Structure formats: C-alpha cells, structure tokens
Amino acid sequence: MLRFLVARTGNPVEAEDLLQELWLRTREAPPGPIANGRAYLYRAAQNLVLDRIREARRREARDKDWSDSQAETIAGDRVDPQPRALDAMIAREDNAALHAAIARLPEGAGRAFRLHKLEGLPHAEVAARLGISRSGVEKHIAVAMAHLRRALEN
Amino acid sequence: MNEDIHEAAARWHVAQQHDDMKWCGFTCWLEADPRHRLAYDEIALLDARIDAALPGPAVRGGTSEMPMRGFPRWAVGSGIAAAATIALALGIGFQGEQPEAPAAREFASAARTTRTVQLAHGVTASLGAGSRLSEPEAGGPMRLRGSAFFNIRHDPARSVVVEVDGYRIRDVGTRFAVNSANGVLSLSVEEGTVALQLPGQTSETLVAAGQEAIAQAGRVTLRPARVANIASWRSGRFVYDQTPLALVAADIARYTGQPVSVSGPAAQRPFSGVLAPGDRQAMVSTLTQLTGLHAESDGQTVRLVDRTGG
Numbered sequence: 001m002l003r004f005l006v007a008r009t010g011n012p013v014e015a016e017d018l019l020q021e022l023w024l025r026t027r028e029a030p031p032g033p034i035a036n037g038r039a040y041l042y043r044a045a046q047n048l049v050l051d052r053i054r055e056a057r058r059r060e061a062r063d064k065d066w067s068d069s070q071a072e073t074i075a076g077d078r079v080d081p082q083p084r085a086l087d088a089m090i091a092r093e094d095n096a097a098l099h100a101a102i103a104r105l106p107e108g109a110g111r112a113f114r115l116h117k118l119e120g121l122p123h124a125e126v127a128a129r130l131g132i133s134r135s136g137v138e139k140h141i142a143v144a145m146a147h148l149r150r151a152l153e154n
Numbered sequence: 155m156n157e158d159i160h161e162a163a164a165r166w167h168v169a170q171q172h173d174d175m176k177w178c179g180f181t182c183w184l185e186a187d188p189r190h191r192l193a194y195d196e197i198a199l200l201d202a203r204i205d206a207a208l209p210g211p212a213v214r215g216g217t218s219e220m221p222m223r224g225f226p227r228w229a230v231g232s233g234i235a236a237a238a239t240i241a242l243a244l245g246i247g248f249q250g251e252q253p254e255a256p257a258a259r260e261f262a263s264a265a266r267t268t269r270t271v272q273l274a275h276g277v278t279a280s281l282g283a284g285s286r287l288s289e290p291e292a293g294g295p296m297r298l299r300g301s302a303f304f305n306i307r308h309d310p311a312r313s314v315v316v317e318v319d320g321y322r323i324r325d326v327g328t329r330f331a332v333n334s335a336n337g338v339l340s341l342s343v344e345e346g347t348v349a350l351q352l353p354g355q356t357s358e359t360l361v362a363a364g365q366e367a368i369a370q371a372g373r374v375t376l377r378p379a380r381v382a383n384i385a386s387w388r389s390g391r392f393v394y395d396q397t398p399l400a401l402v403a404a405d406i407a408r409y410t411g412q413p414v415s416v417s418g419p420a421a422q423r424p425f426s427g428v429l430a431p432g433d434r435q436a437m438v439s440t441l442t443q444l445t446g447l448h449a450e451s452d453g454q455t456v457r458l459v460d461r462t463g464g
Contacts, residue, residue, distance in 0.1 A: 004177065007184035010191050021380075025395070025426045039173045046170060047428055050198050051393065055382040057199075058389055095207050117208060123172070142164035149160055149200050 001045065008049050018048050101151035105144050112140035163193040167201060206390055258290040265411030266431070268388060276307030277314065282333070282387050284408030300408050301333035303385035308346075320353030321369060328363075331385035335404030336421060340397065342366040342384040350374060368398065370422070390431060396424040402441065403458060410434040416458040420447060 001022070005015035022045055105113060108130075115126045116137070123141075127134045166183065169175050184190050263269035263281040270280045273289050273296075281287055285300025306314050306328055315324045321339055323332070328346025332339070341350055343365055349358035350367050352374060359374050361367045366379035377396065386393035392405055400421040407414040412434045427444045429437055438449050438456050447458045 004181045004184075007181045008191065008194075010188060038177070039175060042175070042177045043170060044428075046198075050202065051382065051391070051428075053195055053199065054202065054389060098204065098207050117204060123168075138165060138168045141168045142161050145164035145167070145197055145200060146161040148204070149164075149196060152200070 001041065004042065005045060005049070008045070014052075018045065018052075022048060097152060098148070101148050104151065105147055109140045109144040109147065112137050113144035116141055159187075159189055159193045160197060163190065163197040166194065167197050258288040260286070260288045262286040265409060275312065275314075276309065278305040279303070280305075280385065280388055282385070282405070282408065284411060298332070300335075301331070301385070301387070301405065303329070303331040303388060305329045322349075322351040322358075324349045324351070324358070330361075333401050333405070336400040336415075337370055338398050338400045338421075339369040340366060340401055341369070342379045344381050344384050370398070387431075392429040392431070394425050394427055394429070396426055399423050399425050399445070399447075399458065402429075405429075406434065406437045406441070410437065413455040414438060414458070415455055416447070418460065420458060420460045 002015060002019050005018050006012050009015050009018065022041070025044070026041065102110070102114070112126055112130060115121045115129060116123065121129065123134050123137045127137045130137065132140075162183065166180050170180075184194065261269065261271045261279075261281060263283055263285050265284050267283055268280060270278060271287070272278055279287055279298075280303040281298075282301035282303075285298065285302055287296060287298045287302060289296045304314075306325065308328075313324055315322060317323075323330075323341060325346060325348035328348055329344040330346075330348055331342045331344070334340070341348070341361055343361050343363050345363050347360055347362045349360055350369065351358045352369060352372060354372075359367060359376070361376065364379060364381055365376050366384075368375050368377070380395060383393040383395055387405070387409075392402075392409075394402055398421065399416045402425050403414045403416040403421075406429070409431060410433060414434065423445070425441075425445060429440055431437070432440075434456060438458070441447070442449050442458070445458075448461045450457045450459055
C-alpha cells in the first residue's frame with residue numbers, strides 16, 4: 001500500500017502521512033460487511049489522495065475569492081455586484097463548454113459515456129445496452145474522458 | 155502531453171470501481187513514468203468536475219435538482235446593524251416555530267444546495283444544505299438551524315458571539331464550522347481561536363485552529379481536526395473523522411430533505427469515512443455498509459439501528 005501511495009502522490013513523505021490517516025480511519029471504522037477489503041482500501045486511498053489535490057487547488061481559489069469579496073462588502077451592503085456576476089458567468093460558460101464537449105464526443109464513446117454518466121447505468125448495464133463487453137465499455141468511457149480533457153484544456 | 159497517456163490514465167480510473175481492478179498493475183504504471191501520475195491527476199479531477207456539473211448522474215432515480223456545488227447565491231440586504239456584538243443562537247428542532255425576534259433577514263438553503271451569504275461586519279456564512287440562518291436587522295441574536303461555516307473578518311473593536319442551544323461561542327476574526335443536531339454540537343476551527351461556553355456553565359473552553367470540539371450532555375471533548383475536512387460539504391462531499399453518528403444522520407436528513415434518525419448508544423458512536431451526496435437511499439446504504447448498522451424504514455423516517463445488541 002505504501003508503494004502505491006508513493007507512486008500515486010510522487011511524494012514519500014505525503015504517502016507516509018496518507019498511509020497513517022488511512023490506517024487510522026480503517027481501524028476506527030467499526031467492522032461492517034465490506035465485500036472486498038483490498039479494493040475497498042485502495043479506493044479509500046484514492047479518495048484521500050484526490051481530496052488532498054482538490055483541497056490544495058480549492059485553497060488557492062478560495063484565498064482569491066475571499067480577497068475579492070472583501071472589496072465588495074461594506075457593513076452588509078454589496079457595493080459592486082459586478083465581480084460576483086462575472087464569476088457566475090464564467091462558471092456558467094465552463095458548464096456550457098463541458099456540455100458542448102460532451103455533445104461532440106465520437107459516437108461510440110459518447111453513447112457509452114452518456115449512458116454511464118448521465119443516466120447512471122453501471123458498466124455492465126451499458127455493455128448489455130450496447131451489446132459490447134464491459135471492457136469495451138470501459139475503453140469507450142476512457143476515450144471519452146481523454147477527449148473531454150483535450151477539449152476543455154484551453 | 156501525450157494523448158495515449160491520458161487515455162491509459164482514464165482506463166485505470168474507469169476500472170477502479172470494479173473489485174477486479176489490478177491495483178499492482180496500476181502502481182507499476184504510475185511508477186513507470188512521472189507523467190503518468192500527472193495525467194492521472196488530471197483525469198481524476200476532470201471526472202470529479204464532470205460529476206459536480208452534471209445533475210445527479212451517479213444516482214439512479216435520483217432527482218435532478220441542483221448539485222451540491224452550486225454557485226453561492228449572494229443574498230445581501232441593506233440593514234446596517236449597529237451593535238458591536240453579534241449573537242447567534244442555534245436552535246435545535248425549532249422547525250416551523252418562529253423565534254419572537256423583531257424584523258430579521260432570513261437566509262435558507264434548500265435540500266441539496268449550499269448557500270453563501272454576506273452578513274454585516276465582515277461576516278460571511280456558508281449554509282449547509284437544509285439549513286437556516288436569521289440575522290436581526292437591529293443586530294440582536296442570530297439564529298442558525300443546521301450547519302454552517304463562518305468566516306469572520308478580524309476587527310479588534312468587536313467580538314462575535316454565537317449562541318448555540320445554550321452553548322456560547324465567542325471569537326474575534328476567525329473561520330470555523332458549526333454543526334448541531336440531536337443534542338450534539340460540533341465546532342471545528344480552521345483559523346484563529348474561539349471560546350466555547352457550555353449551557354449553565356461560566357467557564358469557557360478555548361478551541362484553537364486545527365481543533366474540533368464535540369459537546370454533548372454537558373461535556374466537551376477536544377481533538378485535532380484536519381483543516382482540509384472542515385465543513386467538507388462546501389466542496390461537495392461529507393468527510394467525517396470520528397464524528398458522532400447523530401450528526402452524520404442529521405447531515406443526510408438535511409441534505410436530502412427527508413428524515414433520518416439514529417438513536418440509543420449508536421447515536422454517540424464515532425464514524426469516519428466519506429459520503430458522496432446522493433439520494434437518501436444511496437447515502438444511508440453507504441453509511442450502513444461502513445458502520446454495520448441496519449436501516450429500518452416506516453415509510454417516512456429511516457432509522458439506523460444496531461442489531462448486534464452493542
């Protein structure tokens with residue numbers, strides 16, 4: 001597990017820290033019906049790593065947002081609503097770009113991606129619906145995500 | 155960066171939800187080239203962003219209401235409160251029952267949404283789903299029901315007092331989160347120091363940055379809090395670290411807008427784990443899997459019970 005965390009974070013110190021946290025959490029969690037302990041542990045580790053990455057990025061954004069909002073407010077009155085409106089507009093455009101990119105996905109990949117992500121079907125059901133193997137579905141979804149990443153990169 | 159790397163990263167990412175994921179193979183792939191890890195980070199973040207942007211995709215039959223990471227709706231009124239002290243009173247279970255306060259500005263967040271509001275004196279409050287906050291225009295006590303994260307600008311001329319079900323929280327310029335339900339109070343401090351006074355007591359317990367105070371039944375315990383996890387609902391997830399199940403159940407109930415309760419000794423049991431927002435059934439099912447508790451429904455309320463008899 002430590003080897004995985006080092007590989008996943010690229011940082012042996014952080015990996016040790018995460019392993020500690022993972023260990024604490026699993027030890028504290030009352031034993032429950034967990035079907036596959038190993039997969040569960042790895043997925044929990046993945047979530048911890050992702051949370052840290054997201055937190056780091058969010059912190060940067062939040063620090064900026066906070067100083068932005070300071071300029072706006074005097075004793076509860078919003079002085080200039082412009083920056084907030086602008087933020088919302090940018091966020092809306094981000095969402096619109098995401099939806100547009102999803103609409104432009106190649107056909108097979110797009111169908112598998114939409115069935116799984118928009119309609120919430122598990123891989124196996126998407127496979128049955130499209131008449132392909134589960135691994136085929138995973139391939140399609142992976143292609144779709146690589147496409148989306150490129151489309152949203154700029 | 156090479157497109158094949160991102161596709162490979164996405165394949166690993168997609169495969170991990172199955173129990174037959176080759177974790178050793180994934181580790182080797184990550185180790186083979188440092189670019190693999192960066193590509194994987196990008197894909198995982200993109201996936202999280204997609205899940206946040208698409209209405210309720212992961213939950214079948216779930217409603218397509220606003221996702222949790224909605225934009226804060228900035229509700230700003232015009233009352234200038236003159237009082238130097240702001241008091242917040244957090245009432246447990248006074249649903250539908252208006253406090254007899256004079257004219258006040260009311261802020262409420264619906265189920266499945268969070269909301270950030272700017273209040274007087276440089277106070278910003280982010281309300282968790284299904285929570286309510288009222289700020290009297292005259293500057294009297296504020297009332298909060300549910301959970302909220304407060305960001306209070308430092309001002310040496312005043313201190314902010316939060317009254318929570320008889321608890322008093324006093325601070326000068328800080329960031330902290332409060333969650334209260336079923337007689338249990340959690341207070342996590344991200345920055346600065348706040349003083350917590352228990353009902354009927356005169357002494358204060360100091361809670362410093364990076365600490366969480368859990369108060370129930372006239373007792374308070376302090377423990378370290380991971381700053382990254384404070385009011386984690388703001389980022390679309392409920393992260394718990396040794397949190398009493400009473401608060402976890404209340405979070406689910408407020409988020410989904412449907413009653414969830416846990417009673418008896420199980421209510422005090424600490425829970426650690428991560429809950430993704432979803433419909434009540436999905437969230438309760440994750441919780442029961444992680445805790446070993448059983449969910450019983452009478453058609454209205456879902457009750458979490460310990461069938462092992464302790």
